Amino acid sequence: MSTPQEAREFLVSRRAKVTPDMVGLPAGGIRRVPGLRRGEVAVLAGVSVEYYTKLERGDLRGVSDEVVGAIASALRLDEAERAHLFDLVRHANARTRARRRTPARTDVRPSLLHLVDSITEGAAVLGNTRSDIVATNTLGRALYDPVFRSQPEPVGYPRFIFLDPASRDFYPDWETVADASVASLRTVAGRDPFDRSITDLVGELSTRSEAFRTRWARHDVRLHIQGVKHMRHPMVGAVELEYNVMELPADVGLNLTVYTAAPGSESQEKLTLLAGWWISQESGRPLRQEPVSG
Missing domain, CATH: 1.10.260.40 (lambda repressor-like DNA-binding domains)
Known part of the structure; x- marks a missing residue:
């Protein structure tokens, strides 16, 4: 770049x-x-x-x-x-x-993984500069199951958003999410324009997605710190989650995002259902819960 x-x-x-x-x-x-x-x-x-x-x-x-x-x-x-x-x-x-800069990180310290796993009331997602999902807790894995199903690991938000049609069902406000994804990636690219892993991703998405290419040409940038995310999960339907992004000074190149629902809300109940569904998936026991359209 x-x-x-x-x-x-x-x-x-x-x-x-x-x-x-x-x-x-x-x-x-x-x-x-x-x-x-x-x-x-x-x-x-x-x-x-x-x-x-x-x-x-x-x-x-x-x-x-x-x-x-x-x-x-x-x-x-x-x-x-x-x-x-x-x-x-x-x-x-x-x-x-x-x-010369280090490519987007995918390695994680064991104690950092322990921290992610210890978060039980929210969906915890460890990400890198390229917007890959590097690690999650149980609820985070359940929440982003459609993303994991869309591509081989390490999975990334931009590829899901712009290359998988399922993303338009998963994100009810897809246009807003797409704008934010490109602006965040542009911001990271500006911080490290010589990171080959990022420039390769931008090149791939620009070639394969007109929606990405159009947004990339706008040169919009964004600080990804906190906000509200709307999702339509295939198992529990629509959820509204607050998210906060934390930089990790001891792990430069990684950040921790935690998604939580308002206490007592319907979305909080759905997160509980989602966690139970994923545990049942892992154990091989079917959960007595039909998919909900939301």
Whole structure:
């Protein structure tokens, strides 16, 4: 993945989203392209038009943090977009030999697996930067059974979302989930544009899925920290789950996501049923519960 090309396309895409009235500027007649002109961004950021033009062409070498911050403010970048721009600048100024990075991790320390298994009230999923599911507790495995059935391990969310038609049944709000998946992957790619495992995944999905390719071209980014996930599980029907993502300082490249349901809710009852169903699957005993449509 080319950092200059990524920088150029990202800055152009963000500039197109800012209208003059958003920053207190007059419209100034007919505009050939949506959003601000380069000169307007330069004025707002306090740099020359020539200098900003150089940056937007992808040449981020030597740009200071102050200038990056000023451009981020001029383009009204949110927290995720600002961090992404700083990542692009950091990699543009990194020495070539410092660009070699470890591929997405799939190894897990035994004590970390014990931690995942010890979570009993929620679905715990250990993931890596490529959005692979590296490990789960019992409930996590049950919750994401359709994902595990869709591909050989290690399974990944993006491949399920964009390559398996079953994902549109599993995610009632598929469009939103698809947008978030690509934006999260774009964010990770910006942090480590030389991770071959990520660039290979992006290449595969871009080739095989128009839905992915269209979203990737938008250059949207996102911080995947917390939120609400809606799923329609083939065994228990519709569930609404809150999720929180935790970084693991002792295991760089891995994160822990825990899905929980509101206490006393129907979704909590369904999680209990789901856990029982999976245990019965593992033990070979059929559960007396018919699949529910939701």
